[in-house]
Amino acid sequence: MNGFQKELDSLRKIAIEKQAPKIYPFNPNYITDYKGYTLGMSNEEIDRLIAFRNEGHWINSVKQFQEVTKVSDLLLNKISPYFKFPEWVSNPKPSITYQNKPKTFAQKQDLNTATAGQLQKVNGIGEYYSKKIIKLRNSFIGGFIADVQLQDVMGLTPEVIEKITNEFTVKTPRQIKKINLNTATVDELVTIQHIDYDLAHNIVEERQLREGYKSLDELKKVKDFPVNKIEIIKLYLSLD
CATH class of the missing domain: 1.10.150 (DNA polymerase; domain 1)
Structure with a gap:
């Protein structure tokens, strides 16, 4: 009887394995909800991967895949042999060797x-x-x-x-006509990168309170001003 039961269990195991989807080599960067589900990933693990990719990042190694998704070692060992990364990841091109002496403008x-x-x-x-x-x-x-x-x-x-x-x-910069910060209208200001109508109104309001800007860096004091973008915004402005 025991021998019959063992044979039956063995047949069941084979049947289950046949039903399981066959895994083919794939790029883990393109795992979808359904693909992740068939691989045995949880919803949370799939969401972590998709969020990481939506930020513009790429998975470049098995180790990084686990760091991002938090999958278990057991699942990682099961699916990672099927990971297929692009040629430039597997065989990166020789990078530029930087010399201690920085290149001059002419050399760049x-x-x-x-x-x-x-x-x-x-x-x-x-x-x-x-x-x-x-x-x-x-x-x-x-x-x-x-x-x-x-x-x-x-x-x-x-x-x-x-x-x-x-x-x-940039050796051949795009030619632009700078906008005078002290006379610009709201409609003129919104033509500048990173400035919307709310921010443009705040800039004009601050200008009136200050009776004009003495420095472009004074924009940092404007309500809701994107300080991390000030150097880009300054490209389009002048004080006269």
Whole structure:
């Protein structure tokens, strides 16, 4: 009887394994709710991964996948052998070696004409970020005004931006007509990046209280002013 039961249990196990979805190699960055469910991930683990990706970040290793999702070692050992990362992650391109002596303006390449391939030579810049940089640059007719606009590329850290500006700089800046901060109307101010109507009204109100701005940095005192974007906003302003 025991032998019959063991054989029956064995047949059941085989049947269950056949019903389980077969796992094929996949990129963990593109796990959907359904894919995560079939892999055995909990809703919380799937949500952590999707939130991480929605911020513009990428999973580049098995270790990072577990750090982000908090999946158990047991599940990780089961699914990680099927992870397939892009070629540039598995075999990263040689990065630019930085010399102790910084490059001069003349030695740097023009950020307004740099190709995706040239940008990807910088450590920390892959296909994803090179495309985002070029997409932002192309959103302006004439390209960037200054290097500081790289801060508007979501996901770029200050460290990576520094590496970019070690090799690239804006040599052919977009020509603009600056707006006089002390005479600008609300409608003129809202044409500037990061300034909406509420902020424009606050800027004008503060200007009236101060009887004019003496310095562009005084904008930091304006209610709800995005201080972390002041250097970009200052590109479009003058005091006369």
